[in-house]
Amino acid sequence: MRVLIIVPTHNEAANITTVLDSIQEHVPGTDVMVIDDASTDDTRLLVRERIARGERIELVERPNKRGLGDAYLHAFRLALAADYDAVVEIDADMSHDPAVLPTMLAVAERGINLVIGSRYIPGGSVVGWPRRRTWLSRWGNRYAAIMLGLAINDATAGYRVYRTDTLRAISLDGVQAGGYGFQVEMTYRTVRKGLSVVEIPIQFRDRVAGTSKMNRGIVVEAFKLVTYWGLADLFSMRRRRRAYREAAADTATQSTSS
Numbered sequence: 701m702r703v704l705i706i707v708p709t710h711n712e713a714a715n716i717t718t719v720l721d722s723i724q725e726h727v728p729g730t731d732v733m734v735i736d737d738a739s740t741d742d743t744r745l746l747v748r749e750r751i752a753r754g755e756r757i758e759l760v761e762r763p764n765k766r767g768l769g770d771a772y773l774h775a776f777r778l779a780l781a782a783d784y785d786a787v788v789e790i791d792a793d794m795s796h797d798p799a800v801l802p803t804m805l806a807v808a809e810r811g812i813n814l815v816i817g818s819r820y821i822p823g824g825s826v827v828g829w830p831r832r833r834t835w836l837s838r839w840g841n842r843y844a845a846i847m848l849g850l851a852i853n854d855a856t857a858g859y860r861v862y863r864t865d866t867l868r869a870i871s872l873d874g875v876q877a878g879g880y881g882f883q884v885e886m887t888y889r890t891v892r893k894g895l896s897v898v899e900i901p902i903q904f905r906d907r908v909a910g911t912s913k914m915n916r917g918i919v920v921e922a923f924k925l926v927t928y929w930g931l932a933d934l935f936s937m938r939r940r941r942r943a944y945r946e947a948a949a950d951t952a953t954q955s956t957s958s
C-alpha cells in the first residue's frame with residue numbers, strides 16, 4: 701500500500717522535529733507531506749533542512765491560514781493525483797502518537813475505508829485536557845452521533861487513515877466545514893456511502909509545546925452544521941415517507957376504482 705502521511709502545520713516549530721522523528725521511527729520510509737499555512741516561526745525552515753538531508757518529505761507552503769479542513773482537502777487532492785492508496789491525518793503537536801500508525805495502517809490495508817484513532821472507546825483516553833474541554837468534546841461527539849445517526853464514538857477525531865478510494869467515493873467537492881466540523885462531515889459522508897469505518901483506541905495527549913489553534917468559532921461552526929445536517933435528514937426522511945404514503949394511497953384508489 702502506498703501511503704502518504706499528511707501533517708498540517710501552523711506555527712509548529714516547537715513540535716515539528718519531534719513528530720517527524722517519531723514518524724520516521726515508527727513507519728520508516730513512508731512518504732510525508734507537511735502542509736503549512738502561513739507559519740511565521742521556523743516550521744518551514746526545519747522541514748526544509750530535513751528535505752535537504754534527503755528525507756522523503758514534501759513541503760506545501762500556503763500563504764494564508766485557511767483552516768485545517770481546507771489544508772486537508774488540498775493535500776487529499778494532491779494525494780489522489782499522485783495515486784496513493786491511503787492517506788494519514790495526524791496533528792503536528794504530538795497529541796497523536798505515531799506509535800499507533802502501524803496498527804491503523806494494517807486495518808486500512810485489510811480494506812477498511814476509514815480508520816479513526818478514537819479517544820472514546822474502551823482503551824482510549826484523553827490526557828492533559830482541562831475538564832471543560834474534555835466535556836465539550838465528549839458531548840459534541842454524542843450530539844453529532846444522535847443528530848446524524850452515526851454509530852461512531854469519536855467523529856471529531858483528527859487522527860485517521862483514509863483509503864484513497866474512500867475519498868474518491870465520497871467526493872471532496874462541496875465539503876462545507878473547516879474545523880472539527882470537517883472531521884464530522886467526512887465521517888458522515890463515508891457512513892452515508894455505506895463504507896466501512898473502524899475505531900482504534902488511542903491515548904490523546906494535549907500538546908506540551910506551542911499553542912492550540914482551536915477557537916470558539918470552530919466549535920460553533922461544527923455545532924451549527926451538525927444541527928443543520930441532522931434536521932435536513934429528518935425532513936428529507938419525512939418527505940420520503942409522505943411521498944411513499946401518497947403513492948401507496950394512489951395505488952389503493954386505483955385498485956378500488958378498477
Ligand SMILES: Nc1nc2c(ncn2[C@@H]2O[C@H](COP(=O)(O)OP(=O)(O)O)[C@@H](O)[C@H]2O)c(=O)[nH]1
Pocket residue numbers: 707708709710711712735736737765766767768771790791792793795907911912913914
Ligand atoms: N495547514 C494548517 N494547519 C493547521 C491550521 N490550523 C491548525 N492546524 C494544525 O492542525 C493541527 C491541530 O491543531 P491544534 O491547534 O493542535 O488543534 P487542537 O488539537 O484541537 O487544539 C496542528 O498540527 C496545527 O498546527 C490551518 O489553518 N492550516
Ligand SMILES: [Mg+2]
Pocket residue numbers: 791793795907912
Ligand atoms: Mg492539538
